[in-house]
Amino acid sequence: MAKIQALLFDCDGVLLESEKFLKKEIHDWLLANYSNFEISFDDFYKTTRGQAFRHTINYLNEELxxxxxxxxxxAAENIFFSKYKSITVKMNNIDEVLNSLSDMPKAVCSNGLVDLYADTLEHHGIKHHFNTFFGIETTQNLKPAPDMFLQAAxxxxxxxxxxxxxxxxxLTGVPAGKASNAGVVVGFASDEFVEDYMMQDAxxxxxxRDLIELPEIIKQVNKG
Structure with a gap:
């Protein structure tokens, strides 16, 4: 296995946590405005988490x-843009982990809007750790296509x-990582809906389960 020389991070669910909170707002709005929308929040979130917004729309239109x-x-645009920064929190131990890996170049690769998430990373004091940023504005084929990771490298x-x-x-990021032929792909099972086998199958x-585990993985890989 090749030595690790750079780190490519997803944003939401890895660096920041906002998706669950935003999806709850959207779920509540759908319940209030569409009488035939009856799916539970847990099922809605499990099915749409980590996906680009267009996939959520396809899920609502085609499957439901x-x-x-x-x-x-x-409504979704208003919820997203008006609440993203205020509703977002940093993931546990992210400051300690990024500080410990300060000697490695890093990129953020997200299916979200770079302008929005980069501004939020700055708001939380961690944007300076990253060299470059990728998202909807930079990449035509979003994850699960590998393009974004290849661009970042x-x-x-x-x-x-x-x-x-x-x-x-x-559903998207881990398969994209494997398709890119990256040296190592780490699945961060950051919420209770994700079972280990889902990451393994991807x-x-x-x-x-905690970012604090990441530096040790890098150390092990680079020891050979």
Whole structure:
């Protein structure tokens, strides 16, 4: 296994936590405005977590046959942009972990909006740890396509084989990491809905429940 020389992080669910809070707001709005929307929050969140917004729309329209209209798009946009920064919290131990890995170049690779999440990282005092940022504005094919991770490795001038990817989504990020041929893909099972087998089936080389475990994995890999 090649030595790890760079780190590629997902944002929400890895560096920051906001998705569960935002999805709860959206779920409550759907319950109040669409009488045929009856799915529980747990099922809604488990099915849509880690996915781009367009996949949530497809899920509502095609699988649940809700056929959301323009009112939904306006409500979701308002919830997202008005509450993202205020509702977001840093993941446990993120400051300690980033400080301990300060000698490694890092990128953030998210299916979200770079302008929004980078501003929020700065708000929480951790943006300076990262060299470059990728998202909807930078990448046409989002995760589970590997493009974003390949772009990030190229931007850092590090072969993808020498990159470690850490992502919390077994639906998008972990498969994208494996498809990129990254040296190591870490599945971060950061909430109670994720079972280890989900990460294993998606191709994770390692599975962690707390970011504090990450430096030891890097140390083990680089020892050979």
């Amino acid at each position: 046959n809700i056929k959301v209209g323009e009112d939904f798009f306006e 190229e931007s850092l001038n590090i072969p993808i084989e020498n990159c470690l990817i850490i992502d919390d989504s077994y 191709g994770a080389d390692y599975i962690i």
